[in-house]
Amino acid sequence: xxxxxxxxxxxxxxxxxxxxxxxxxxxxxxxxxxxxxxxxxxxxxxxxxxxxxxxxxxxxxxxxxxxxxxxxxxxxxxxxxxxxxxxxxxxxxxxxxxxxxxxxxxxxxxxxxxxxxxxxxxxxxxxxxxxxxx
Amino acid sequence: xxxxxxxxxxxxxxxxxxxxxxxxxxxxxxxxxxxxxxxxxxxxxxxxxxxxxxxxxxxxxxxxxxxxxxxxxxxxxxxxxxxxxxxxxxxxxxxxxxxxxxxxxxxxxxxxxxxxxxxxxxxxxxxxxxxxxx
Amino acid sequence: xxxxxxxxxxxxxxxxxxxxxxxxxxxxxxxxxxxxxxxxxxxxxxxxxxxxxxxxxxxxxxxxxxxxxxxxxxxxxxxxxxxxxxxxxxxxxxxxxxxxxxxxxxxxxxxxxxxxxxxxxxxxxxxxxxxxxx
Numbered sequence: 001x002x003x004x005x006x007x008x009x010x011x012x013x014x015x016x017x018x019x020x021x022x023x024x025x026x027x028x029x030x031x032x033x034x035x036x037x038x039x040x041x042x043x044x045x046x047x048x049x050x051x052x053x054x055x056x057x058x059x060x061x062x063x064x065x066x067x068x069x070x071x072x073x074x075x076x077x078x079x080x081x082x083x084x085x086x087x088x089x090x091x092x093x094x095x096x097x098x099x100x101x102x103x104x105x106x107x108x109x110x111x112x113x114x115x116x117x118x119x120x121x122x123x124x125x126x127x128x129x130x131x132x133x134x
Numbered sequence: 135x136x137x138x139x140x141x142x143x144x145x146x147x148x149x150x151x152x153x154x155x156x157x158x159x160x161x162x163x164x165x166x167x168x169x170x171x172x173x174x175x176x177x178x179x180x181x182x183x184x185x186x187x188x189x190x191x192x193x194x195x196x197x198x199x200x201x202x203x204x205x206x207x208x209x210x211x212x213x214x215x216x217x218x219x220x221x222x223x224x225x226x227x228x229x230x231x232x233x234x235x236x237x238x239x240x241x242x243x244x245x246x247x248x249x250x251x252x253x254x255x256x257x258x259x260x261x262x263x264x265x266x267x268x
Numbered sequence: 269x270x271x272x273x274x275x276x277x278x279x280x281x282x283x284x285x286x287x288x289x290x291x292x293x294x295x296x297x298x299x300x301x302x303x304x305x306x307x308x309x310x311x312x313x314x315x316x317x318x319x320x321x322x323x324x325x326x327x328x329x330x331x332x333x334x335x336x337x338x339x340x341x342x343x344x345x346x347x348x349x350x351x352x353x354x355x356x357x358x359x360x361x362x363x364x365x366x367x368x369x370x371x372x373x374x375x376x377x378x379x380x381x382x383x384x385x386x387x388x389x390x391x392x393x394x395x396x397x398x399x400x401x402x
Binding site: 166167198201224228238241242264268 | 296336344356357360361363397
């Protein structure tokens, strides 16, 4: 398992990690398979979306805070109830395929670590899986 | 990686792709493992839900458009801000187990490509993983 | 594939299954890899979130019912339209890495089966994948 450290700087933030994941795939020496990108936190997540226009991630952040408002009567009294719920809507892991040691993302896709209760020091854990020979 | 082409016909549409995935698993010659169904687009997704009664997918479409309305003040100015957000709520990949070369879906489950910014020509990318011998 | 049986007791309920998954990983005899936790139902799901304070799962349940209300005009006439939509928001599968035969969860993480149309007898299906040697 390869651990990648991330330092977030805002309460909520979609931070792109495509380069770090691509480097880890290249360093693995593997040719074809899947990389699992896992978030070991309960107030963060990971998703894949457009990395060309930063307005897309701003819209995702705005909508998530509309869907899961900060001012709901949460029973969890640590002030981060919304962050826990966002984490479960977005999810704690994604997979990206790779071939010839390179990530196979769609043309507009990037991988984003989602901070929902920052700023904090965070990690993502990468596991590599070999594709079956068919 | 096996690429499956899909032509969608509406702005938003849950299109069942269970048959295409099952055929790809059968053609792989593999007996037991997981198939990864990956959407390389940022305004589409993939999910698993009931395929018996078409009203279920109509309800999912209606609720997604209620949760992520078209008329929000999106900062992304291409008119498909809602599609990007829906894509991240639904997710860009799912796995389905298979045994004896056949998909192991629950009794009521089907696999659906989710078009959120159609109509378009789309792809899903399939990767096969062998289950570990235990 | 290892099948784990779950009996839920409420209409909506996040039931922790971390222990059952950890036991299955230990019994597999495998050292390093990923376990896929798959829900073969269309009105249930699986997610990873905090298991220390039960208020977190109460908040997730409350928010999901706010986002996907029971009293929406669903076209699916079996009374469980909301459950189908929640299932697709939460998702039907998660992966957790393991090393030395032990689950690698973050400090606060647990694995939760999500019942959205209970009480019922349910299953989760576990598949083990070996990590690639790098």
